[in-house]
Amino acid sequence: MPQPNVYWFYNQGTNDVAKTAGTAEDSNFKAITPGGGHTLAFTGQAAMDGASTGTRDNILVPDSSLVEFDKTFIDNGATIEQVPLAGTDKGKQSGGATRYPFCLHFDGPTTSKVFLEAWDDSAHLTTTSKVLGTGTPDNSFLKGITTTYAGPVNADWVANNEHKNLAGNGVNNHLELSNAALGGPAELYFNLVARLPAGAGNFNANPVLALRFAWA
């Protein structure tokens, strides 16, 4: 039982369909390559698919309640590639009760469930940044939902409280991407969104999204 390899993918289209099983890209899913300089970016609506790396747009802090970042991209170091199915129907792309914006392929078994976590940085130890709730995980701007087994029930799955506020590895603030340990190769799916609360003010943070799992 060797250590499983993990492959990250994003759906670059609006076909809300599962990825073809395996390690390869398909007509919908593109790879996020380790060491390839890929980052996940939530930004405003003027950012366009295929724009040059680093392209971002402003989003206004709301006077009350929360506002969803308009668009989601993978910045591959050369261009920004939109993930149109990400988020809820409160963004300005094709999000909603969408099941297949992000995919992980595991090529072997694990001895634990697979968890998705958010941290301040690559030390994977702290969640004190504003974007992750300033030490209160439930206040994290970053919200996620596991869609491995089913899509969200409601197009606004945050308002419908189907999500987890992502910060650290507490049981209420990470995603369990699988219901059990993986017995062999598998595809896991999730959806993500970032929502800016009233009074958020300015901030500069680059949180890290990370998987945690065990093997033998």
Added chain:
Amino acid sequence: MGVNMNLAMIRFIAHFADGEVAEGRPFLNADCGVQNADLNSTIRNPHSAFGTGWRDLPDKPIARLSLVNPHGDLITLQGYEEYNFMVENVQALGVASYTTNVYAMGVRNGKVTVYRVGAESCQRQTHLGGLAPAPTNPVQVGDIMVKVTDRGKEYLGAETTGWKSASGGMEERNVENPPSLRLRSGQAFGRGA
């Protein structure tokens, strides 16, 4: 007892009830290479292609389970109903995976004693090079933490698989897509088997 006490590496040692001793494959040594015991070489790649050997153990009762860390500390779990050993990895988006901790666990009367041995610091430095911030984790390679928790909540509040019984057999409950090759034919499995 046939145990190689080369203590530069993290590995398990399973002591069977019949007196046999099986040593796990060292997968992480003190200088952060990956030791391939089969080929007697060190691979400069944090990915372990060979597993730890835990799943390959003979299917017979375990009397005690030891864990050797890079400092040479030897933890021995004895008197439990079941034992488990596993390795934890973290993989951030856009970054390759690295090992964070190894776990030796024993269960008795519904309670799991979890020994977590830190294994991440220098491997992460090797893996990410200058891109990562200097490690701030107070847990250095080989540091040990212990907790006792309910069965089924031993790892991040969830259960794990791969338990081997003191009376023989490997438990495979609640595994998705179970692999076809799990147990030797004719062996019972599950807790208390």
